[in-house]
Amino acid sequence: MKIAIVGAGLAGLCAAHGLLEAGAGDITVFEHREGPGLETSHANGALLHPSAVDPWNSPGILRFLLTNLGNERSPVLLRLRALPSLLGWGTRFVRESSPGRHRAHTLANVHLALRSVQLMAGLREQGLEYGAAQRGSISIYRDASAFAMGQEQARWLQSHGVPSRVLSRDELLAMEPAIEPVAATLAGAWHNERDESGDAYRFCQALGARLASRGVVFRWNTAVEALLAERGAGRGAARETLRGLRLAGGREESFDAVVLAAAWWSVTLAAPVGLNLPVRPAKGYSLTLTLPADGPQPRTPILDNGLHIAVVPVVGGRLRVAGTAEFCGEDRRIDPGRIGNLRQLLLQVYPALAEQAARVPMQEWTGLRPMCADGKPLIGATRVAGLYLNTGHGQIGWTTGAASGELLAAAVMRQPPPIDAAPFLPARFGL
Numbered sequence: 119m120k121i122a123i124v125g126a127g128l129a130g131l132c133a134a135h136g137l138l139e140a141g142a143g144d145i146t147v148f149e150h151r152e153g154p155g156l157e158t159s160h161a162n163g164a165l166l167h168p169s170a171v172d173p174w175n176s177p178g179i180l181r182f183l184l185t186n187l188g189n190e191r192s193p194v195l196l197r198l199r200a201l202p203s204l205l206g207w208g209t210r211f212v213r214e215s216s217p218g219r220h221r222a223h224t225l226a227n228v229h230l231a232l233r234s235v236q237l238m239a240g241l242r243e244q245g246l247e248y249g250a251a252q253r254g255s256i257s258i259y260r261d262a263s264a265f266a267m268g269q270e271q272a273r274w275l276q277s278h279g280v281p282s283r284v285l286s287r288d289e290l291l292a293m294e295p296a297i298e299p300v301a302a303t304l305a306g307a308w309h310n311e312r313d314e315s316g317d318a319y320r321f322c323q324a325l326g327a328r329l330a331s332r333g334v335v336f337r338w339n340t341a342v343e344a345l346l347a348e349r350g351a352g353r354g355a356a357r358e359t360l361r362g363l364r365l366a367g368g369r370e371e372s373f374d375a376v377v378l379a380a381a382w383w384s385v386t387l388a389a390p391v392g393l394n395l396p397v398r399p400a401k402g403y404s405l406t407l408t409l410p411a412d413g414p415q416p417r418t419p420i421l422d423n424g425l426h427i428a429v430v431p432v433v434g435g436r437l438r439v440a441g442t443a444e445f446c447g448e449d450r451r452i453d454p455g456r457i458g459n460l461r462q463l464l465l466q467v468y469p470a471l472a473e474q475a476a477r478v479p480m481q482e483w484t485g486l487r488p489m490c491a492d493g494k495p496l497i498g499a500t501r502v503a504g505l506y507l508n509t510g511h512g513q514i515g516w517t518t519g520a521a522s523g524e525l526l527a528a529a530v531m532r533q534p535p536p537i538d539a540a541p542f543l544p545a546r547f548g549l
């Protein structure tokens with residue numbers, strides 16, 4: 119079977135890996151950038167976090183968004199100009215936020231994340247190097263009622279295989295001495311034992327190289343312009359069947375199966391074949407700082423639930439802070455206001471970094487998380503025969519990438535899925 123994958127971010131690369139492992143032989147990856155992992159997978163929060171895979175449309179999200187409409191300091195910001203593009207998607211986003219649905223979606227993501235963590239361990243054993251660290255992460259809380267609510271959630275997660283434990287102040291400081299200046303102001307903290315970290319860009323580079331050495335063909339600087347589909351003949355006549363791709367410049371190529379893993383850009387490619395993907399971009403920012411030797415050296419990832427940021431040590435003596443979500447359409451400009459905000463938030467976690475942060479340049483980055491309306495990725499076959507999706511991973515694409523590739527491969531190769539595939543099937547949206 120001749121298989122094309124569109125996109126060489128985490129979703130596309132993991133799909134290629136899953137397919138190879140499942141026995142597929144003829145795989146071509148089309149990527150419109152000059153190498154792997156140069157878009158959303160580039161400088162993300164670097165955290166694989168089975169402890170925090172709950173969709174962002176938690177109960178009460180609508181009120182939160184409306185209260186914070188246009189508030190530049192809000193961690194989740196809805197821009198008025200983006201509203202028209204969010205109408206249908208937004209209705210679904212809110213509809214899926216009832217407590218029952220939100221919990222079911224969270225649980226599905228937990229299963230995907232735990233499977234991913236297992237697969238990542240296997241990749242490391244095979245020598246894949248991406249600056250991985252298995253120190254877990256520490257969730258910190260500044261507010262007693264949020265801590266109590268968070269603990270309830272943590273207990274529920276424990277009963278589903280995601281271990282965590284509350285940390286005393288001494289245990290917290292033993293695990294992360296650099297947090298000492300703010301420790302007295304915290305309402306509580308716990309350790310998420312299964313969380314891990316790693317540089318997603320390094321992973322994309324390493325996995326890309328390994329796939330190429332195993333025969334996967336990469337076509338860099340090659341944008342896919344359109345999916346080519348036609349009405350099937352005979353019994354399946356009512357069903358569209360994919361026959362290939364048209365590349366920028368007009369050249370057409372035939373494939374038996376196409377995997378769309380082009381993040382938010384998948385929406386534009388899928389629309390002409392009649393698939394309205396419920397995926398919209400949620401812009402986020404990160405800052406990466408090379409830690410000077412004369413300052414604090416954080417070593418354990420911190421999730422600050424009040425500030426909605428992750429502060430994660432990354433390979434090469436760097437510290438990354440990532441967070442904020444902005445529903446603003448496809449706007450990829452770096453807004454100095456949002457960057458300034460993120461910088462301030464970092465200093466609320468590590469005030470002792472203030473002097474270094476002023477002296478050492480920080481790398482500023484923004485990416486568009488491909489958010490699916492129900493907070494779970496779209497993985498599997500569509501109603502267009504031969505067209506498969508691996509997209510819509512939103513804020514959890516690093517955490518769920520490996521398992522999503524495996525699940526996708528099972529669908530393409532018609533093999534039994536390693537975990538329950540139903541919650542992720544595109545068919546749940548009639549796709």
Ligand SMILES: Cc1cc2nc3c(=O)[nH]c(=O)nc-3n(C[C@H](O)[C@H](O)[C@H](O)COP(=O)(O)OP(=O)(O)OC[C@H]3O[C@@H](n4cnc5c(N)ncnc54)[C@H](O)[C@@H]3O)c2cc1C
Nearest residue numbers: 125127128129150158159163165342402485514515516517
């Ligand atoms: C600020 C921020 C922090 C984050 N932190 C975390 C985290 O800590 N943990 C976590 O689990 N997740 C995190 N995420 C989410 C995670 O990074 C994403 O879910 C993931 O990168 C999505 O991967 P992808 O392959 O779908 O998208 P991408 O990496 O964007 O890959 C899609 C690829 O498709 C290519 N493409 C698009 N259109 C075409 C076309 N027409 N033809 C050919 N190629 C095309 C693009 O060039 C791109 O390379 C974060 C995201 C952001 C923005």
